[in-house]
Amino acid sequence: MTTIGIIGAGEVGSQIARAAIAVGYDVVIANSREPETLSGLIAELGPTARAATAADAASSGDFVIIAVPLKLINDMPVSALSGKIVLDTNNYMPWRDGNFPIVDSGAKTVHELRQEQLPTSKVVKAFSHIQAPNLFVLANPVVGRARHALSVSSNYPEAVELVTGLYDQFGFDTVDNSPLSESWRSAAGQPAWKASFQHQQRSELVANLANAERLPRRGLE
Ligand SMILES: NC(=O)c1ccc[n+]([C@@H]2O[C@H](COP(=O)([O-])OP(=O)(O)OC[C@H]3O[C@@H](n4cnc5c(N)ncnc54)[C@H](OP(=O)(O)O)[C@@H]3O)[C@@H](O)[C@H]2O)c1
Numbered sequence: 720m721t722t723i724g725i726i727g728a729g730e731v732g733s734q735i736a737r738a739a740i741a742v743g744y745d746v747v748i749a750n751s752r753e754p755e756t757l758s759g760l761i762a763e764l765g766p767t768a769r770a771a772t773a774a775d776a777a778s779s780g781d782f783v784i785i786a787v788p789l790k791l792i793n794d795m796p797v798s799a800l801s802g803k804i805v806l807d808t809n810n811y812m813p814w815r816d817g818n819f820p821i822v823d824s825g826a827k828t829v830h831e832l833r834q835e836q837l838p839t840s841k842v843v844k845a846f847s848h849i850q851a852p853n854l855f856v857l858a859n860p861v862v863g864r865a866r867h868a869l870s871v872s873s874n875y876p877e878a879v880e881l882v883t884g885l886y887d888q889f890g891f892d893t894v895d896n897s898p899l900s901e902s903w904r905s906a907a908g909q910p911a912w913k914a915s916f917q918h919q920q921r922s923e924l925v926a927n928l929a930n931a932e933r934l935p936r937r938g939l940e
Pocket residue numbers: 726727728729730731732749750751752773786787788789794795808809810811812846847848849850851852
């Protein structure tokens with residue numbers, strides 16, 4: 720039995736938990752507060768879910784999903800995440816997160832910053848350009864039937880492989896948009912992001928990633 724640690728129990732963290740449990744994973748999930756604050760969610764998720772602190776979720780997971788916006792001062796449990804593949808759903812939203820000049824200038828992507836904050840983990844951008852409810856709405860478990868495609872970016876091939884398998888279990892095709900320095904191509908406002916609200920097949924996602932424009936930052940158009 721594989722256990723997924725999920726840090727962040729908001730819209731996307733809780734929905735990934737539902738999708739993971741539906742395909743047979745155990746889940747240990749955390750928010751920023753006491754685990755007891757997640758009792759309603761745990762009751763809904765059932766016996767294969769458990770609430771925990773972020774550090775406990777990190778150490779319990781065979782791999783870990785961070786569904787929390789990136790802050791410039793790291794708020795994730797670095798040592799508990801050490802050596803693990805860490806899926807980062809984070810999107811950079813200046814209206815919500817404030818401006819990160821190093822990202823605005825194009826020098827770094829937010830996911831390169833996450834990798835710098837977690838130097839002993841294998842960070843992979845995943846699940847970032849699909850709205851949480853669409854994890855079920857757009858999923859199609861049958862391979863080869865024009866499935867919706869999601870991108871993945873990492874500096875670690877083994878992390879791309881893990882996410883590709885997870886996407887497949889959840890009912891999605893994968894486009895590898897590695898390394899993390901290329902992850903801006905699926906960011907908010909880019910063509911791949913806009914198309915993600917509807918059905919976007921693999922060939923369309925490949926074209927949309929290629930058509931992304933780096934500067935000026937387009938934000939959330
Ligand atoms: N919503 C979507 O459909 C969607 C889709 C793809 C990607 N994303 C991206 O994924 C990220 C999360 O989005 P969201 O919509 O799920 O946000 P959200 O609903 O606001 O949830 C954020 C979660 O993160 C938790 N959190 C914040 N700081 C934490 C910390 N230091 N340790 C542990 N948990 C912490 C919050 O806990 P508390 O409740 O205790 O504050 C909350 O459970 C964002 O970057 C977003 O842009 C969102």
